[in-house]
Amino acid sequence: MADIATTEPRSTEPLPMAPPARIGDGLFKWMTLLMAASVAALIVIVGWQLWKGSQLAVHKFGFGFLASSTWNPVREDFGALPFIFGTLVSSLIALIIAVPLSIATAVYLTELAPPRLRQPIVSIIEMLAAVPSVIFGLWGIFVMIPWLRGHLFPWLEKFFGFLPVFRGPIYGVSMLAAGIIIAIMILPIITSVSREILRSVPDLQREAAYGLGATRWEVTRIAVLSYAKRGLCGAVILGLGRALGETMAVTMVIGNRPEIAASLLAPGYTLASVIANEFTEATSDMYLSALFEIGLVLLGVTILTNILAQLLIASMGGPRSSRAVQ
């Protein structure tokens, strides 16, 4: 009591720090707001710069740019169709390989795996996500491509050669090789987002199904997977977004030939890899502008897929994507 009595008079004196701190408060708040708003600014900057850089090509080629399949830097005649085709086909192959594997792994990790195994497997998948693209490319060139050329592709041609997609000369570098390497690279993101989605399925769902006498697989199929359908679609589309923009590894294994071939064993080219390969060689303004426009197409497609994915994942009420993979 005595203490309080002695300190009381002192506390009535104004604190010298108070006024500047108020200014500091406002300043700090506005500074952080400015930094947070930089996200919006960055989106505008990215879009604007690509838009500005591509105007020359947009005006010359119009919408024909997206439908033409000539790519002739010498005559300055540019069309993006082979690259759009290559990007879509290689991403599609990647999804066909990666989606069943990742969702099954997510199911294993949330529903079936013994608790002791879960964390180690999750850590390994996180490490796989951390491997740089260029290292997958290096591994692709010197390990995967020779194996594909020597074993898988001849086998595919022998047994499935009646299909036009598995016919033709074998180079090794090919659309299929690109699809496989992209698949490896999008496995971690689809798996970890799917896992978060499955974890957000309420246990009540599972208990109800078990209560009806369902087996483990039936519980997973009826109570978990069908409940999580939309979120899983989001995870897959998020993976697609990554697949579309994948650059280095693809550039190193796809063969970089601007042609639309029926065979998956033939070389192809993608939007991202044509930019990577030819940007520094673009000598004329029109050439550079065409590459900017390809970047703009790539940006548009990836942003749209990402928005769709985020909305689907958010509609599950589950955690957001980047939170799941960090």
Place this chain on the structure above:
Amino acid sequence: MTMQVGLAYHRWRKFKSLIMSVVSFVCALLVIAPLGLVLFYLIKAGANAVNWNFFTQLPKSVGESGGGMANAIVGTLVLLGLASVIGVPIGVLGGVYLCEYGSDKANWWIRFGADILNGVPSIVWGIVAYALVVIPMKGFSAFAGGVALGFMMIPLIMRTTEEVLLLVPNGYREAALALGISRWRVIVRIVMKTAFKGIITGVLLAAARIAGETAPLLFTAFGNRYWTHNLANPISALPLQIFTYAISPYDDWHRQAWAGALVLILMVLVINVGVRFLTRERLSETGR
């Protein structure tokens, strides 16, 4: 009769369940197999080529064997430093806003924007940095590479910072505010200090992520076979050098590419594993 059918069906359902368990287990193995395969070949092909010279010498010209990637290793560190100058303040302070000030609606939009930025292909960041820095400066430069990588860091750091700040108990803020300390001081001195380890973790993870990026550097940092002391000059980076060597036709360069890849992946994985180890400790301390 119906009893038997029922029993047989029950067995079949049990069997199907078992089969699906096995299938999903095999899928999990297939998902983690690539990491093992990549690491195996990296160590097999890279271990022989990594030696003292690799860390201390410049690349040799074609035909001469030996040489190293000293300039590329330093270049990667320089680029990471430049990227951090842009990415760390913007990312951390943006994360502070999300956690401490933002309304739910504003936060939803900012997070949404950050997630969209995370999804922008890395090659596109290269084009943006080319337009913003290379064209006005009339040449490839370390600055341009730093800008491209720095932009990529912003959304990554913003999200992790927000997450770790949210872990700081509200009682800390309330206790400090009750003492009459102004809000910004509470945030800087108490909240950010408590979450310091977590913020650093987020920064390191973002650095590990961009350290391996090649695509944004192709036409910004461009690469350089020599030392450079001027940030307005092209600079080499480990991933760029690996790419150049990997697609070259020379065996000796291929060996160097494997060595570079081994060093790069060790850098990235050591940061990743070390950081996760630290975070786990921190989380268990706070009772999560």
